[in-house]
Amino acid sequence: KQEVTQIPAALSVPEGENLVLNCSFTDSAIYNLQWFRQDPGKGLTSLLLIQSSQREQTSGRLNASLDKSSGRSTLYIAASQPGDSATYLCAVSGARGSTLGRLYFGRGTQLTVWP
Amino acid sequence: KAGVTQTPRYLIKTRGQQVTLSCSPISGHRSVSWYQQTPGQGLQFLFEYFSETQRNKGNFPGRFSGRQFSNSRSEMNVSTLELGDSALYLCASSFLKSGGPQFFGPGTRLTVL
Numbered sequence: 293k294q295e296v297t298q299i300p301a302a303l304s305v306p307e308g309e310n311l312v313l314n315c316s317f318t319d320s321a322i323y324n325l326q327w328f329r330q331d332p333g334k335g336l337t338s339l340l341l342i343q344s345s346q347r348e349q350t351s352g353r354l355n356a357s358l359d360k361s362s363g364r365s366t367l368y369i370a371a372s373q374p375g376d377s378a379t380y381l382c383a384v385s386g387a388r389g390s391t392l393g394r395l396y397f398g399r400g401t402q403l404t405v406w407p
Numbered sequence: 408k409a410g411v412t413q414t415p416r417y418l419i420k421t422r423g424q425q426v427t428l429s430c431s432p433i434s435g436h437r438s439v440s441w442y443q444q445t446p447g448q449g450l451q452f453l454f455e456y457f458s459e460t461q462r463n464k465g466n467f468p469g470r471f472s473g474r475q476f477s478n479s480r481s482e483m484n485v486s487t488l489e490l491g492d493s494a495l496y497l498c499a500s501s502f503l504k505s506g507g508p509q510f511f512g513p514g515t516r517l518t519v520l
Contacts, residue, residue, distance in 0.1 A: 323506035324506055324508075326508060326509065328511070333495075333516070334513060334514070335411075335497055335511045335512050335513040335514045336497065336499075336511040337511075338509070338511070341508045343506070381450070383450075385506060385509075387506070390463060391463075392462065392463060393438065393440065393455040393457065393462050393463050393504075394440065394452045394455055394463050394465070395440070395442075395450075395452065395499075395509060396452075397442075397449060397450040398449075399449045400449070
């Protein structure tokens with residue numbers, strides 16, 4: 293059964309710092325890995341998607357890497373801002389049998405960036 | 408292009424009642440998935456539909472059911488509500504049958520009293 297773990301569970305940093313959020317998963321049979329952002333009481337906003345054949349994706353100040361063989365991904369946030377405060381969720385997409393079409397989520401990293 | 412919409416946004420019910428939640432995917436998307444989010448369990452997969460067929464179902468009791476219509480809109484139903492069903496219910500849509508990015512709606516906040 294696919295299990296996704298995110299470390300750290302919470303992070304509080306001053307504005308301007310560069311951050312690394314970690315995600316690990318137990319089954320390497322995935323279609324892709326997606327990073328989401330969730331603001332309190334809201335839905336999920338997709339940040340980056342990395343296909344299983346890719347190593348990294350970049351969008352603005354965000355960079356996500358994927359090492360499928362070791363079951364790890366990192367989300368790098370450059371020059372953090374207070375507006376980045378949110379919960380960041382990592383999810384992998386199942387690629388076989390009963391896992392097809394479903395996302396497996398970690399518990400998230402709650403990020404607070406203070407001015 | 409409009410995003411995923413979910414109605415209603417908030418719902419308060421009492422134990423034993425039933426509830427129906429609705430999800431309209433992004434235009435052109437044929438895959439719709441449902442997830443339950445609670446503080447204790449995080450995000451858990453309920454079911455996934457593609458072209459009106461349920462392709463996959465999570466580990467939830469039979470009180471949780473769903474369906475998808477020919478226009479790709481989806482509904483989920485929960486019968487005989489329990490206090491533990493209080494949660495944020497999220498719907499996601501995708502263009503591809505498998506492996507494509509999933510886009511989430513704002514969710515329906517269900518409170519069971």
